[in-house]
Amino acid sequence: MKINVSIIGLGLIGGSLGLALKRNRNVHVTGFDNSYGTMQEAYRRGIIDTIAASIHKVSEQADIIIFATPVNTTVRLLQEVPTWKLKDHVIISDTGSTKGPIMKAATALQEHGITFIGGHPMTGSHKSGVSAAREHLFENAYYILTPAKQVKKEQIQMMQELLIPTKGKVVVIDAEEHDRMTAIVSHFPHLIASSLVGRLSEQQESQPFVRELAAGGFRDLTRIASADPIMWRDITIQNKDELLNQLDGWMEEMARIRKMLLENDPEQIQTFFSEAKNYRDELPISKGALFTTYDLHVDIPDHPGIISEITKILADERISITNIRIVETRTDVFGILVISFQTIADRNKAQLALSEETDYSSHIV
Numbered sequence: 001m002k003i004n005v006s007i008i009g010l011g012l013i014g015g016s017l018g019l020a021l022k023r024n025r026n027v028h029v030t031g032f033d034n035s036y037g038t039m040q041e042a043y044r045r046g047i048i049d050t051i052a053a054s055i056h057k058v059s060e061q062a063d064i065i066i067f068a069t070p071v072n073t074t075v076r077l078l079q080e081v082p083t084w085k086l087k088d089h090v091i092i093s094d095t096g097s098t099k100g101p102i103m104k105a106a107t108a109l110q111e112h113g114i115t116f117i118g119g120h121p122m123t124g125s126h127k128s129g130v131s132a133a134r135e136h137l138f139e140n141a142y143y144i145l146t147p148a149k150q151v152k153k154e155q156i157q158m159m160q161e162l163l164i165p166t167k168g169k170v171v172v173i174d175a176e177e178h179d180r181m182t183a184i185v186s187h188f189p190h191l192i193a194s195s196l197v198g199r200l201s202e203q204q205e206s207q208p209f210v211r212e213l214a215a216g217g218f219r220d221l222t223r224i225a226s227a228d229p230i231m232w233r234d235i236t237i238q239n240k241d242e243l244l245n246q247l248d249g250w251m252e253e254m255a256r257i258r259k260m261l262l263e264n265d266p267e268q269i270q271t272f273f274s275e276a277k278n279y280r281d282e283l284p285i286s287k288g289a290l291f292t293t294y295d296l297h298v299d300i301p302d303h304p305g306i307i308s309e310i311t312k313i314l315a316d317e318r319i320s321i322t323n324i325r326i327v328e329t330r331t332d333v334f335g336i337l338v339i340s341f342q343t344i345a346d347r348n349k350a351q352l353a354l355s356e357e358t359d360y361s362s363h364i365v
């Protein structure tokens with residue numbers, strides 16, 4: 001018997017989830033999105049098996065319904081759920097970046113005997129929409145579950161089993177704890193990134209050339225400011241209290257930094273940067289598979305045509321590469337070519353092919 005999963009909202013997360021869940025051939029995915037074009041693309045790309053004719057049709061056959069809509073929309077739709085025709089044993093979940101208001105809306109579902117298990121994959125992108133959806137988005141990333149009170153262990157287990165093909169690390173966390181933790185690691189950094197961009201835009205008025213100078217540092221720190229404003233509007237509204245706590249702490253921190261600048265003590269300034277560097281370097285930052293690449297370093301002789309020689313070997317083996325760059329060209333014999341792959345398997349295959357076809361040594365660092 002197939003498990004019928006319905007996904008509402010087929011953007012980056014809903015689309016990626018459809019692709020990942022369909023790795024289990026026993027899962028049938030029905031999808032609904034309020035953009036018909038999105039549903040068509042999702043069907044064409046094999047993200048969903050069936051397009052639902054309406055949001056109500058999503059629910060009738062579903063064993064599991066997952067909302068992957070912006071969080072304010074999810075709250076609104078959850079309020080409608082008790083009027084939908086549902087299977088008795090249905091489990092409802094979501095992927096929202098905030099959990100407080102969603103779990104509150106879910107309380108009403110419980111009163112109607114409907115099971116709700118909140119969900120939040122801690123991976124994503126500043127890109128949105130179905131075209132950004134990727135099957136391996138969730139690999140190695142934490143996938144948080146926040147079950148409503150009274151949800152049975154077996155139902156949580158069912159949800160955990162459903163998520164196995166995502167290859168994410170499923171953990172159960174209390175919703176309040178979730179919102180406090182995601183405020184510092186995700187939501188507040190988005191506010192800071194957007195406000196830094198705002199500062200640059202302001203300074204550009206008096207110094208038009210300044211935007212041309214924004215290089216790697218500014219780019220890395222502000223990538224997330226390119227994320228979808230509707231998604232971040234909703235998250236900010238829903239996690240307002242935790243964000244205010246973060247902002248208060250940040251303002252105290254900025255006052256300390258101001259004092260440090262005024263005192264201009266080299267030792268104190270170095271300690272400030274050292275402490276941050278040491279802590280940052282030890283962080284187990286999970287990038288989420290979308291931006292994770294697996295690099296192979298190849299020692300290459302410094303002669304023209306070397307890159308095309310190597311890419312031809314990889315192309316003949318049908319190995320896709322996501323990036324290729326020379327990180328070091330030395331005046332002596334060798335340079336280092338770094339080739340990035342999307343999977344470990346591709347990197348291993350490439351290393352084998354290069355060892356068979358060339359004398360260049362390669363290393364995984």
Ligand SMILES: NC(=O)c1ccc[n+]([C@@H]2O[C@H](COP(=O)([O-])OP(=O)(O)OC[C@H]3O[C@@H](n4cnc5c(N)ncnc54)[C@H](O)[C@@H]3O)[C@@H](O)[C@H]2O)c1
Pocket residue numbers: 008009010011012013014032033034035038068069070071073074095096097098120121122123124125126127128129130228231235
């Ligand atoms: N983007 C991320 O990095 C990320 C990561 C983890 C979790 N999330 C959460 O996952 C959810 C989806 O985010 P996303 O990045 O996939 O957004 P997205 O914009 O890529 O996709 C949202 C989809 O929902 C559809 N939609 C909007 N209103 C709808 C409605 N009323 N009925 C049906 N479909 C509707 C949109 O057309 C769109 O296709 C959000 O709750 C977000 O907080 C996002």
Ligand SMILES: O=C(O)C(=O)C[C@]1(C(=O)O)C=C[C@@H](O)C=C1
Pocket residue numbers: 096097121122123124125126127185186187224227
């Ligand atoms: O990688 C990104 O661009 C993200 O913003 C992903 C990110 C985050 O890390 O803050 C954003 C929102 C989520 O709910 C989870 C992950």
